[in-house]
Amino acid sequence: MPTSNDPAQAPERIDRFRGEHAFLSNFHRAPFTWRGKTWDSSEAAYQASKTRDEGERECIRAAPSPAAAKRLGRRVELRADWERVKDDVMRAILDAKFAVPELRDALLATGDAELVEGNTWGDVYWGVCGGRGRNQLGRTLMRIRDDIRRRAGAAMDAQHAAWLRERCDLERSGRCDRDVCHRRCGWRRDAGGHPSCIALEILRRLERGDADRTDAIDR
Structure with missing residues (x-):
């Protein structure tokens, strides 16, 4: 795991999923739940998804290591649509893996940081080898990271709006204590010189979608 949880201290590029960044690798052993079952690694879940045979899937899930799961995955009969769905399968598995709070953080x-699965074993689809490769694993991880941030931002907006709405319902009903509101929400004069609740202004902007979540309200 990273030695620091401060994104500002992250390198510009991570090109080996080893050491403190080993958690990015599909071979990293960290249990997570996917489709109602517990998986020891994302590699095992991915390899098991190659087949529609439930017995083979369970055999791969029970493999003693990610490497063993990969070896078993090479022996199964591939489902007919595998090449078409494998990217979506990987995304779904990694979404489940990084829903674990420790891994998400x-x-x-x-x-x-640009995430690149540099490797020496010739995988130029999921990673990069010898300067060549599509780096699909790294790209998927970066998309997941962006989506987690986006959801967190939306949750902050919703929480902010809920608090503002509670305060502004008091103002709209005439039950707002302006002495308290002045300290907690903020008041200023509008263009006509009348007292105007800053919280109410920000709520209206949030509801229109043009407010920034960094608008300060001293709670």
């Missing part, structure tokens, strides 16, 4: 701690 570690991913966010990579900041805006």
